[in-house]
Amino acid sequence: MMRILYFIAFILLFSCSRSVEDRCFANHHDQTFKSYTEKEPLTVKEILEHKPGYLEITDLKQYRNFKEDSIQSRHYDESEELSEKRWKTHEEDYKVFKAKFSDQFLFSHKQETGNTAYALGRNELGFWLLKIENNKPHAYFVGLSFSHYYMNTLQEQPIIKDGFLQLQGSLVKIVKVDGLPGYDDYSAISDGKLFKISLKELTRDSDHDGYNDIFEQSFGLNPNSKDTDGDGMSDFDDLNPMFTSVKNKFTELYELLLPTYAQTTVDLKELHYTFTVFESDCDYFHQVSPDERVLFSPESDRKKTFYVNMTDVTRGSISKIKKDKTHPDRFYISKSGSSFVNDYSAEYENGKWVLNVIGGIII
Numbered sequence: 376m377m378r379i380l381y382f383i384a385f386i387l388l389f390s391c392s393r394s395v396e397d398r399c400f401a402n403h404h405d406q407t408f409k410s411y412t413e414k415e416p417l418t419v420k421e422i423l424e425h426k427p428g429y430l431e432i433t434d435l436k437q438y439r440n441f442k443e444d445s446i447q448s449r450h451y452d453e454s455e456e457l458s459e460k461r462w463k464t465h466e467e468d469y470k471v472f473k474a475k476f477s478d479q480f481l482f483s484h485k486q487e488t489g490n491t492a493y494a495l496g497r498n499e500l501g502f503w504l505l506k507i508e509n510n511k512p513h514a515y516f517v518g519l520s521f522s523h524y525y526m527n528t529l530q531e532q533p534i535i536k537d538g539f540l541q542l543q544g545s546l547v548k549i550v551k552v553d554g555l556p557g558y559d560d561y562s563a564i565s566d567g568k569l570f571k572i573s574l575k576e577l578t579r580d581s582d583h584d585g586y587n588d589i590f591e592q593s594f595g596l597n598p599n600s601k602d603t604d605g606d607g608m609s610d611f612d613d614l615n616p617m618f619t620s621v622k623n624k625f626t627e628l629y630e631l632l633l634p635t636y637a638q639t640t641v642d643l644k645e646l647h648y649t650f651t652v653f654e655s656d657c658d659y660f661h662q663v664s665p666d667e668r669v670l671f672s673p674e675s676d677r678k679k680t681f682y683v684n685m686t687d688v689t690r691g692s693i694s695k696i697k698k699d700k701t702h703p704d705r706f707y708i709s710k711s712g713s714s715f716v717n718d719y720s721a722e723y724e725n726g727k728w729v730l731n732v733i734g735g736i737i738i
Contacts, residue, residue: 399625399657401695416548417685419565422523425685429589430519431571439527441545441563448528469494472505475512477641479649480505484526484534484542493535495526495542500594500650500688502526504540504577514648515577516590520686522549524570525561541571549687585611585647593682594652594670611647614668618661625659625696628721628728632693632710633665643667652688657695696721707733 417425426432453461466473469482472494480496480503487493496503502517502524517540526544534542546565579588584601591598596616601609603616610616620626634651636643643649643666650668653660661671672683682688691712699705699720706721717735721728 395658399659399696401697416564417523419546422546425681427518427589427681429572429576431569433569433571435543435567435569438543438567439529439531440566441525441547441561444527444529445525445561471507472496475507476505476514476648477646479646480514483528484530486533486535488535495534496648497521498649499690500648500652501682501686503648513578515587516593517572517577518589518593518682519570520682520688521561522686523547525563526570535574538574539571540574540577541569543569584609593680594650595672595680595683612644614644614665615661615663616668617671620664621662622664623659623662624723624728626662626664628696628706628708629657629660629693630663630665631728631730632708632719633663633669634667634691636667651690652683654689654692659696660693 423432465482468485471492472480472482472485476496480498482494482496482505484495485492491506491508494505496505496514500516501520504515504517506513506515523546524544525547526542530543532541532543534540545563545568547561547563550560550562577587577589580586581588581598582591582601586596588598590596591603591610596610597603601611602613603610604613604619606613606619608616646668650670652670652672654672654674655661656674663669672679672689676684691710693711694709697707699707702722704723706723707718708721709716709718711717715735715737718733720731720733723729
């Protein structure tokens with residue numbers, strides 16, 4: 376019996392080591408970097424069929440269409456003087472939100488009710504409902520992507536009404552603009568919609584960690600545990616909340632290629648709602664100790680969360696590692712952004728990585 380157990384343990388150990396190898400290292404037949412392929416835009420029928428269950432969508436009889444709203448909101452032919460005045464007014468209107476949330480969001484649609492102020496926030500992940508109540512800030516992820524949902528700049532009704540977040544807008548698709556790499560524009564595919572979400576559903580935070588359930592479900596965190604990876608740090612304070620960080624030479628290699636940010640007076644650890652999302656199954660990548668918040672999405676579409684599968688939330692990628700067959704301490708790895716791919720050779724010398732750019736393209 377013991378011999379059988381040892382054999383099973385050996386098989387499991389071998390399988391795990393092989394799977395780590397497969398998930399993190401490209402074989403010599405593979406390309407080091409697999410270029411990004413844009414998905415086809417969803418149709419109106421597909422968006423409605425796959426909308427989250429907590430979202431109500433009704434057709435409006437009277438409405439501002441996407442074209443009318445977007446043209447007016449962009450202020451074409453506006454003088455520099457008027458543009459500066461409008462910007463200063465916006466800064467003054469949202470200075471309380473900026474003080475509480477820093478530059479984590481674009482702010483719009485402010486509404487004040489008693490000792491509570493609301494606004495709609497938008498960042499790379501999608502739309503958020505922002506609330507400042509008794510001087511305490513809260514941010515609730517809405518779970519609606521700007522890939523499919525456009526919220527009118529001019530709302531005819533308050534955004535908070537009768538226990539609901541309600542927003543007028545359109546269903547849209549992203550269109551690429553020729554000659555402007557990395558720049559997206561939008562086109563309406565169905566105008567005149569009212570999007571409604573119950574505040575009770577939107578603000579639910581089952582594990583009381585600071586992230587609402589919709590956010591955690593959207594990105595693969597555990598809404599019933601405030602410490603998804605079990606490392607002793609709450610998801611709200613953990614820069615890598617999905618996986619336990621581990622120090623080894625390959626996690627250090629991935630850390631070298633993580634995005635870097637310009638010097639700022641803001642502590643990146645305090646930017647609780649700003650994440651960079653990577654698509655990777657590599658254990659070494661998962662185990663990084665980043666300087667800013669990261670989330671990971673599986674490579675297989677069938678393993679991704681509903682939201683990530685519907686929404687392009689990744690803005691860059693770091694490839695698998697490729698070994699050099701003749702030099703055991705030399706490896707190859709690639710990093711991509713919205714308009715570039717850089718290829719590197721990486722050599723581990725005296726306990727440190729030395730990176731050299733050996734190629735790349737501008738997309």
